[in-house]
Amino acid sequence: MFRSRLTRGVSAGALTLAFSSELALAQQSLPTIDVGGARRAAATRPLAQRGQSAPVGQPSTVVPLDTSGLRLEPKTPTEAYIVRNADSATKMDVPIKEIPQSIEVIPKQVLVDQQVTNLKDAVSNVSGVLSNNLEGVGAQFYIRGFKQNFIFRNALSLTQSTGIPQLVDTANVERIEVLKGPSSMLFGRADPGGVINIVTKQPLDEPLYRVDQQIGSYDHYRTQWDVSAPIAEVPGLAYRVSGAYQNNGSFRQFQGGRRAFLAPVVRYSPSAWTEFTAGAELLTSRIQNDLGLPSGSLFGPLIAPLPYTRSFQEPNDPKDVLDRYLVSYNFRQNLNEDWKVTNRFLYQEGRFAPNQMSNAGFGQFAYDTSFNPEQFFQLNRQTSFQDLKSYNLSTNIDLNGKFEALGAKHEVLLGLDYANLGYNYYFGFGYDNYPINIYAPIYGTVPNWAFNDSIIGRGFASHTSFVQRQKGGYVQDYITWFDKLHLQIGVRYDVADVTLGRANCSFDPNTFECLGDTSKTIAIGTRLRRPTSVFSGWSPRVGLVYDILPELSAYANYARSFGAPAAYGANGVAFPPERGLQWEVGLKAQPLPGLLATLAFYQITKSNVTTALFGTVGASQLAGLQRSRGVEFDLIGAVTDRMTIIANYAYIDAKVIDDDAPNRLNPFGFLDSAVFGAPGGFLGNHLEFAPRHSGKLFLTYDFGDSGLGFRAGGGVTASAHWWGNLQNTFLMPSYARLDGFASYTAEIYGHRVMAQLNLQNINNVRYFDAVDDTFNFNSAPNFRIPARPFTAVGTLSFNW
Numbered sequence: 001m002f003r004s005r006l007t008r009g010v011s012a013g014a015l016t017l018a019f020s021s022e023l024a025l026a027q028q029s030l031p032t033i034d035v036g037g038a039r040r041a042a043a044t045r046p047l048a049q050r051g052q053s054a055p056v057g058q059p060s061t062v063v064p065l066d067t068s069g070l071r072l073e074p075k076t077p078t079e080a081y082i083v084r085n086a087d088s089a090t091k092m093d094v095p096i097k098e099i100p101q102s103i104e105v106i107p108k109q110v111l112v113d114q115q116v117t118n119l120k121d122a123v124s125n126v127s128g129v130l131s132n133n134l135e136g137v138g139a140q141f142y143i144r145g146f147k148q149n150f151i152f153r154n155a156l157s158l159t160q161s162t163g164i165p166q167l168v169d170t171a172n173v174e175r176i177e178v179l180k181g182p183s184s185m186l187f188g189r190a191d192p193g194g195v196i197n198i199v200t201k202q203p204l205d206e207p208l209y210r211v212d213q214q215i216g217s218y219d220h221y222r223t224q225w226d227v228s229a230p231i232a233e234v235p236g237l238a239y240r241v242s243g244a245y246q247n248n249g250s251f252r253q254f255q256g257g258r259r260a261f262l263a264p265v266v267r268y269s270p271s272a273w274t275e276f277t278a279g280a281e282l283l284t285s286r287i288q289n290d291l292g293l294p295s296g297s298l299f300g301p302l303i304a305p306l307p308y309t310r311s312f313q314e315p316n317d318p319k320d321v322l323d324r325y326l327v328s329y330n331f332r333q334n335l336n337e338d339w340k341v342t343n344r345f346l347y348q349e350g351r352f353a354p355n356q357m358s359n360a361g362f363g364q365f366a367y368d369t370s371f372n373p374e375q376f377f378q379l380n381r382q383t384s385f386q387d388l389k390s391y392n393l394s395t396n397i398d399l400n401g402k403f404e405a406l407g408a409k410h411e412v413l414l415g416l417d418y419a420n421l422g423y424n425y426y427f428g429f430g431y432d433n434y435p436i437n438i439y440a441p442i443y444g445t446v447p448n449w450a451f452n453d454s455i456i457g458r459g460f461a462s463h464t465s466f467v468q469r470q471k472g473g474y475v476q477d478y479i480t481w482f483d484k485l486h487l488q489i490g491v492r493y494d495v496a497d498v499t500l501g502r503a504n505c506s507f508d509p510n511t512f513e514c515l516g517d518t519s520k521t522i523a524i525g526t527r528l529r530r531p532t533s534v535f536s537g538w539s540p541r542v543g544l545v546y547d548i549l550p551e552l553s554a555y556a557n558y559a560r561s562f563g564a565p566a567a568y569g570a571n572g573v574a575f576p577p578e579r580g581l582q583w584e585v586g587l588k589a590q591p592l593p594g595l596l597a598t599l600a601f602y603q604i605t606k607s608n609v610t611t612a613l614f615g616t617v618g619a620s621q622l623a624g625l626q627r628s629r630g631v632e633f634d635l636i637g638a639v640t641d642r643m644t645i646i647a648n649y650a651y652i653d654a655k656v657i658d659d660d661a662p663n664r665l666n667p668f669g670f671l672d673s674a675v676f677g678a679p680g681g682f683l684g685n686h687l688e689f690a691p692r693h694s695g696k697l698f699l700t701y702d703f704g705d706s707g708l709g710f711r712a713g714g715g716v717t718a719s720a721h722w723w724g725n726l727q728n729t730f731l732m733p734s735y736a737r738l739d740g741f742a743s744y745t746a747e748i749y750g751h752r753v754m755a756q757l758n759l760q761n762i763n764n765v766r767y768f769d770a771v772d773d774t775f776n777f778n779s780a781p782n783f784r785i786p787a788r789p790f791t792a793v794g795t796l797s798f799n800w
Contacts, residue, residue, distance in 0.1 A: 073208065076707045077700070080109035081644040082594045082637050086177050091155065091186055091398060092411045092478055097588045098486050100543025100555040102180035102600040104634050108201075110646065111170055113700055113713055113741060115214065115758045115793050117222065117246070119151075119168040119176070120769075123196065124696060124717055126178045127632040127648035130689045133770045134289055134785070137322065137352065138167035144180060145628035145654030145690035146193030146580075146606060149563070153198045154330065156346045156394045157189060157419055167322060169283060171224050172242035172263035174201045180632070181582045181602060182561035184539040185492045188417060188472045192561040192580025192604050193628070202277065203238035203267045204228040209800050216793035219249035219256070236269040250290070251789055253311035257287025257319055273334040278327075285322040288313065289354060292772045292783030294362075294379060294438065303733075304438060308766060308786040312379055312436055313357045314446045324350030339401040349391045355451050358384035358429060359783060379438050383430040383446070383454035390423035411478040413490075422467035424520050427617060428457025431514075461514050462504045462617050463523035470496040470564050476541075486545040488557075496564045497534045498574050501527025502618065533574040537562040545588075556585045567610035567620035575622065580606045594638030595645075603629040605657075611682075611726050612773070614668045623726055624659025624682045628652060628690065642702045646715070649695035654687035656726075667727040682726055688771075691722035691734075698739075708747060714740030724771045725782055732784065735767035751800040757792065764790040 074080035083105045085095050096103050104126045116122045120131040120139040131139040141148040150159040151166050158166060177197040183190045207229040214222040228240035241264045249256040265279035291313060294304045326348035334340045360380035396417035403410050430453035434446045453459070476490030503522035505514035543557035563578035586600035605627045610620040630652040638644050660681025665671070669679035700713030718736035743756035770785035 073204065073206075074109070076641075076702065077109050077113070077711065078594075078638050078641055078644055078702055080107050083107055083175070084590075084596060087155075091413050091415070091476075092400060094411070094478060094486075096596060097553050097590065098545050098547070100486070100488055100545045100557040102584065102586060102598050102602075102632060102634070104178045104180075104598070104636070104648075106176040106178070108174050111173065114698070114739070115741070115756070115795060117170055117214075117244070119166075119170070119196075119198070122170065122173075122176050123178065125636075125646050125648070125698070127634050127695065128180070128630065128650035128652060129178060129194075129196075130691070130694070130719075130722075131769075132689060132773070134772070137289060137320075141196060142689040143178070143191070143193035143196075144602065144604060144630065144632075145652050145687045146191055146604065146626070147689075148191050148193055148196060149566075150187075150189050150191065151196050151198065152187060153346070154200055154328070154344070155187075155197065156328070156344050156396065157187070157392065157421075158198070158346075158348070159189075159392065159421070167259075167283065167285065167324075168198065169244055169259070169261040171226070171244040171261055172201045172265075172281070173198055175199045180600065181557070181584055181604065182539070182541070182559040182580050184494075184561040184563075184580075185474055185476065185490045185541040185559065186413075186415075188470055188492065188494055188539075188562070189419065189564045190561055191563060191578070192582055192606050200263070200265070200279070201226070201228075201240055201242055202265060203230070203240040205230055205238065208240075210797065212795055212797045214793055214795050216248075217791045218251050219247070220791075220793065221248065222246040234268075236271075237266070239264065239266045241265075252290055252309055252786065254313045254315055254317060255288050255290050255311065257285065259283065259285035259287065259322075275332045276329065277331075278329040280325065280327045282325045283323070286319040287322075288317060289320050289356070290772075290785050291357070291359065292768075292770070292785035294359070294783055303730075303768070303784060306438060308789070310438075310441065312359075312381065312438065312441065314443055316444075316446065316448055316451075317357060318355045318451055320352070320354035320356065322350075322352050324348060338403065339399070342398045342400070343396070345395040347391070347393050350389075352388045352390075353386065355385045355454065356383070357381045357434070357446065360433065377437055377439055378435040381434045381436060381446075382432070382459055383434075383450045385426070385428050385451070385454040385457075387426040388423055389425075390421070392419070392421040394419045394421075407481065409480040413476040413478075414474070416471070416473050418469075418471045420467075420469045422465075424523065425464040425466070426457075426462070426520065427464075428454050428461040428514075428518075429459045430454040430456075431458040457505065457514055457518065459514060460505060460617070461518040462502065463518050463520050464503075464618055465501045465520065465523040465527040466498070466566075467500075467527065468496065468498045468564060468566060470494060484547040486547075488541070488543040488545075490541050492539040492562075493536070494539065494562050494564075495534065495536045496577065497532045498564070498566065499527050499530060499532045500568055500572070500574070501525065501530055502572070504617070530572075535564075535577045537577060537579070551590045553588045554586070555588065556583075558583055563608075568618070569621065570613060570616045570619040575610050575620065576608050578606060578608045578610075580604060592637070592639060595635065596637050597635045598633070600632045601630075602632075603627065615670065622659075624656040626654070626687060627657045628654035628687065630654075644700045644713075646696065646698040649693075651693060652690045653692065654690040656682040656685050656687070659683040662727070667729055685726055685728045686723045688723050688725050689732075691720045694719040704745065707752075708745050710742070710744050712740070712742040714738065724768075724784060725773075730782075730784070732768050732771075735765050735787075736763075737765050737767070737787075738762040751798065753799070754795075754797040756795040756797070758795070760791040760793070761787070761789055 086105050106125050120133040123129045128144050130142045133139040179195040182192045183195040210226045212224040224244040226242045231237040243262040245260045247258040261283045263281045267277045269275040328346040331343045360382045398415040401412045472494040474492035479487045501523045503518045505516045505518045539560050539562045541559040545553050545555040547553045559582050561580035567575045582604040584602040589597045607625050609623045609626050611623040613619040613621040633649045635647040661683050663677050663680035666676040696717045698715030703710040721731050721734040724730045724732050739760050741758040745754040767787050768784040769787040772783045
């Protein structure tokens, strides 16, 4: 089943109007993020010197404050790499170095230097984060070895349905924050591996007009725009409109398509005490998603020896439909100099409807009793159709305050949140088989009407209706003694309920045709008649930071997570919520004024984990008690006023530590259990998408001055091999990929023009970076999707 993700509520950035010193004092309680060294920790600066800051969940790293108090773009690319604060970890204004948790921030300039247009490439700049990327759908993410089912946008959930990829265009992304470890205390529906929070662009206080044009390999064309300006006639009113249109082919046969994205946002602040931001997003995509190359089974854990360009889809395969829109707002009201209330809201709807060829396995087809010796090299294919219509509503309200008591400084947070998400999902496939020889494929054998056959569901049809609701309350206190010892303590309580209804067809025993009413109405009616499963749980968190030196701190934390239930067994009974527990210790340092380094040691255990039950559409099974332990190192920032660096490394040991022993002969249960035995469990298996070693190094150097002139950079991204599924039947090979870029920026008649060339996978290494568990999810083993070979992308950027 396909799942889509929701975004978090749009939030307003720090207002950048020049206020009097009295109004600036009123803003002291708002969170800030230091970019380019524009700010220091609030505790170390006189109040009169502090600029205005952004409400929690708002992109306060977007721009630095100049001496006038205005929000502006960073003056140089090097300056834009320096980020010292992030508000998503505590929903408070606390420097990263003083937060007892590993937190990494990817600034916008990194996306520009690497010409990143999707979330998958962006998070490769953070240790221990891998993505399972499907080009036209989006990516699923794995942090510290665990799948991250929820993505957040400006502190609200973007996810519409757990486990489904979410397509994110980076045209309106200001920065990306990655919080390692359990964050359920603040976010509720969060997985123990960590949280990805997308912070969007907000209106500026100076006009900005920018257009970028990309032209690249494999017919890649992308136009991106970013327009922002204050409204002079209405003080405190400003707008920003970001967007992109992309049309691309592929190095793989029959792939490619187009997408369009638009994201307007308006901010109104009648005073320094009040701010309201409203925004929207609209994304539409028509692209042929890649189903990959066969793995496992016939070839053991190795990939089938096939050209990376080969596809087993068809030239007349219809483009897959993806549409989504969202609306959101953020309202912040200061009550006095030390207390404020923030309310966020987001609503999103989406539709995903792929109609394509699907893998039906090798060997004898279900109702074909004849024997053909070539069938072991023939891939059985059926047309399939999925239609997922989903929604998500997410809102919260926070009360933040500061006070001093018993010789300690307190920053208190109290909050309530509510989420309601659901979907209606249809899955069907056609009746006929269209086998293809994987070594000598002949295309054009599938008639157009066969794709309509899957819409009808003559071979199989199923409708599912699902609703999940979750409400929670939380309280947190961040306590500081002697400006050196920091204690973060908090707890959250959640109540979640889920209801599911399903209508599956039965089969004619003679013809194998699908029979019975499988309409959406039947599925919804079944859901309404079924009892609702209700779950609740506590999520505590405690952490301690000690500033050994002004440039060095040590930290430790303990946290638990509560994952909202979303999986059902073959009997239709909901599994209990996933629970996680983590211990973490580490060091944080600023070896140079513009650098931030984090070294973390952790162990996470996760229970009630589920995985697909192959052979039963929409059903899951428990996957044992899982544990991940490892070491991470991250370094980002400016080495000098001309050189920047991103360096990370992760060691992950992630496996199932308690379950039944697996059956290597029949891991999926497809074979006769009387002969080959029952499929067994997962004890000792390694978690998927968890390489033992992975890392990245990326350097840039600015040869010019004041953001003008020549600039160049490059680096290497590497990973050891990892398992592609929890059954450990096939491997994703190791790789080391080289990337680089060069740019030149000039000022022509007062307007900046930049030309940039990016070379990706310069050494043309052959590797895989995704597994299809969305389209062929019910046919094991899953297919592996090749990564891009050597690719060149040229960009022209115009600013005026």
